[in-house]
Amino acid sequence: MEKGRGMKLLETVGLTMSFGGLVALDDVDFSVGKGELRGIIGPNGAGKTTFFNVITGYLKPTKGKTLLDGEDISGLPPHTISQRGISRTFQITNIFPEMTVYESIWAGINSRTKQPWNPFVRADTIGDISRKAGEICELVGLSDKMNLVSENLSHGDQRVLEIAIALSTDPILLLLDEPTQGVSPKEIDNLLEVIEKVSQVTTTIMIEHDMNIALSLSGTITVFNEGRIIAGGSPSEISESEEVQEIYLGIG
Amino acid sequence: MELRDSSPKGGVIGGGIQGISKRIGSKLSLFIFFVVVIVLILIGPVLPPGLMSLVLEMMILSIFAMGYDILLGYTEQCSLGHSLFFGVGAYGIVLSVLHLNAGFWVALLIAVALSFTFAFLEGLISVRLSEAYFVIITALFFSIFYLLALSMTWLTGGDDGLSVEIPPVSLGFASFSIYNSLVNFYLVLFFLIATYIILARIVSSPLGRVFISIRENQERARFLGYNVFRYKLAAFILSAVFAGLSGALYAIRLRYGNADFFSFMWSVNPIVWSLLGGMGTLIGPCIGVVIMSLFQYYVSAWWSQYLVIVGVLIIVVLRVSPKGIVGYIKSKREEALSGEG
Numbered sequence: 001m002e003k004g005r006g007m008k009l010l011e012t013v014g015l016t017m018s019f020g021g022l023v024a025l026d027d028v029d030f031s032v033g034k035g036e037l038r039g040i041i042g043p044n045g046a047g048k049t050t051f052f053n054v055i056t057g058y059l060k061p062t063k064g065k066t067l068l069d070g071e072d073i074s075g076l077p078p079h080t081i082s083q084r085g086i087s088r089t090f091q092i093t094n095i096f097p098e099m100t101v102y103e104s105i106w107a108g109i110n111s112r113t114k115q116p117w118n119p120f121v122r123a124d125t126i127g128d129i130s131r132k133a134g135e136i137c138e139l140v141g142l143s144d145k146m147n148l149v150s151e152n153l154s155h156g157d158q159r160v161l162e163i164a165i166a167l168s169t170d171p172i173l174l175l176l177d178e179p180t181q182g183v184s185p186k187e188i189d190n191l192l193e194v195i196e197k198v199s200q201v202t203t204t205i206m207i208e209h210d211m212n213i214a215l216s217l218s219g220t221i222t223v224f225n226e227g228r229i230i231a232g233g234s235p236s237e238i239s240e241s242e243e244v245q246e247i248y249l250g251i252g
Numbered sequence: 253m254e255l256r257d258s259s260p261k262g263g264v265i266g267g268g269i270q271g272i273s274k275r276i277g278s279k280l281s282l283f284i285f286f287v288v289v290i291v292l293i294l295i296g297p298v299l300p301p302g303l304m305s306l307v308l309e310m311m312i313l314s315i316f317a318m319g320y321d322i323l324l325g326y327t328e329q330c331s332l333g334h335s336l337f338f339g340v341g342a343y344g345i346v347l348s349v350l351h352l353n354a355g356f357w358v359a360l361l362i363a364v365a366l367s368f369t370f371a372f373l374e375g376l377i378s379v380r381l382s383e384a385y386f387v388i389i390t391a392l393f394f395s396i397f398y399l400l401a402l403s404m405t406w407l408t409g410g411d412d413g414l415s416v417e418i419p420p421v422s423l424g425f426a427s428f429s430i431y432n433s434l435v436n437f438y439l440v441l442f443f444l445i446a447t448y449i450i451l452a453r454i455v456s457s458p459l460g461r462v463f464i465s466i467r468e469n470q471e472r473a474r475f476l477g478y479n480v481f482r483y484k485l486a487a488f489i490l491s492a493v494f495a496g497l498s499g500a501l502y503a504i505r506l507r508y509g510n511a512d513f514f515s516f517m518w519s520v521n522p523i524v525w526s527l528l529g530g531m532g533t534l535i536g537p538c539i540g541v542v543i544m545s546l547f548q549y550y551v552s553a554w555w556s557q558y559l560v561i562v563g564v565l566i567i568v569v570l571r572v573s574p575k576g577i578v579g580y581i582k583s584k585r586e587e588a589l590s591g592e593g
Contacts, residue, residue: 079477087475110461116459
């Protein structure tokens with residue numbers, strides 16, 4: 001980790017995504033280094049989620065390339081990109097509603113074992129997976145809710161669970177799409193704490209709609225507007241940038 | 253963290269709210285199954301012929317139903333065309349005995365291999381499609397083959413069908429004639445037990461867990477790195493193989509195969525069994541089979557339009573419990589358990 005820090009983990013070159021006449025991403029050159037916690041902010045429709053969707057293979061870019069550790073991954077299907085080490089969460093909670101917390105995390109870990117196809121072993125008896133599931137629950141603070149059915153969790157806990165599920169595939173890059181969306185003020189501190197903790201383990205890019213939350217995080221920030229990157233820098237630089245203020249206060 | 257935490261004995265946390273692994277690993281299903289098997293083993297020799305033929309039919313169709321449960325109950329793919337594999341299995345036996353002079357086991361193997369091949373080829377096309385399109389294309393496939401079976405009389409015998417003399421079942425040390433109904437009974441019972449053990453094993457294996465994850469949230473599973481298409485294809489083939497086995501056993505029992513094996517009825521029945529008995533439980537669809545067969549044998553005798561009653565029954569069951577009869581019993585048990593906790 002120490003040696004790799006600062007090296008480019010993910011890089012996009014001229015990434016463009018247009019839907020008919022609408023250009024959602026316009027020639028985006030973006031990079032994030034190993035070990036970083038990067039925030040992405042921008043008003044609605046700035047192309048933040050589209051950016052994630054293109055990186056993770058949900059959408060095929062119209063133009064441009066995505067490089068992960070120097071390798072071109074653009075155009076690969078989502079499951080392959082996931083296997084390469086990019087994991088994500090979704091803006092709208094996307095969990096396994098009827099599975100327990102433990103089972104959901106189990107499902108993620110299982111995809112990285114040699115035996116997701118194995119029909120002969122009893123799933124319950126694979127010790128490595130259960131140990132690791134326990135560790136992940138511990139890390140995100142869901143240990144005492146492991147046996148609860150996901151749909152019965154509070155919204156805040158569901159958002160934490162989403163992160164835990166994404167983390168369960170042992171990603172080298174974690175993409176969090178507005179994890180704080182709809183989370184009550186009471187639960188938000190816990191969630192941010194989890195995110196800070198998780199970002200210690202793996203390189204993290206986080207979309208955040210709320211500028212105050214984004215500025216409170218420890219990493220650097222990239223600002224999107226109308227499909228383009230318009231600014232980047234430390235939280236203090238961003239909060240002083242006139243262009244950013246204009247977008248958020250003036251026109252936005 | 254110990255694994256045991258996840259198998260809620262008395263519900264560690266949350267007042268006995270239990271996840272899917274608990275529900276699928278349910279000891280209740282296993283218990284019911286083994287009681288039924290033991291009863292069947294014992295009553296075989298004393299069954300009167302009429303009842304014998306009814307029980308035989310129930311057992312053969314249960315193989316079909318459990319296989320289909322992997323598809324509909326565990327990966328939520330609703331095929332409206334599994335009569336294709338049922339028919340392929342049946343004709344696999346009939347034709348390989350008639351034309352290839354195959355022995356019993358070889359013919360059975362050919363039947364199952366054929367359904368595997370058909371399912372693989374159809375699955376490559378159909379499994380990629382989403383819900384409604386999947387239903388339509390599977391229905392389309394079976395319809396094509398139904399019409400072909402009806403018209404290609406030189407091969408299939410069409411509506412009249414083909415009679416066949418089933419070769420004896422050789423077990424190395426001895427051969428048994430399938431014409432002895434007790435031999436047929438224990439043969440089918442053997443396959444029923446094997447089917448249950450294999451499928452129950454798969455369902456509780458990592459593969460089964462992947463199936464469930466796909467059922468619960470296909471998109472999330474894909475983003476966890478699962479090649480969802482391949483897993484769904486595997487479930488499709490698996491269910492088709494057991495449909496083929498069931499069709500073969502059905503043809504063996506009748507010593508006969510005709511185009512009706514491909515008919516719409518055999519495509520709809522598995523769905524009805526699943527809805528009635530409860531999807532995703534393996535045992536549930538078998539209960540669906542039992543109910544349907546009982547209706548067919550007893551109620552149809554005094555009212556030929558008995559399907560109307562079946563229809564009403566399905567509506568009532570689904571109104572009370574969308575998860576079918578077994579689903580209802582299980583949720584009641586879970587309630588009772590959480591009540592104690």
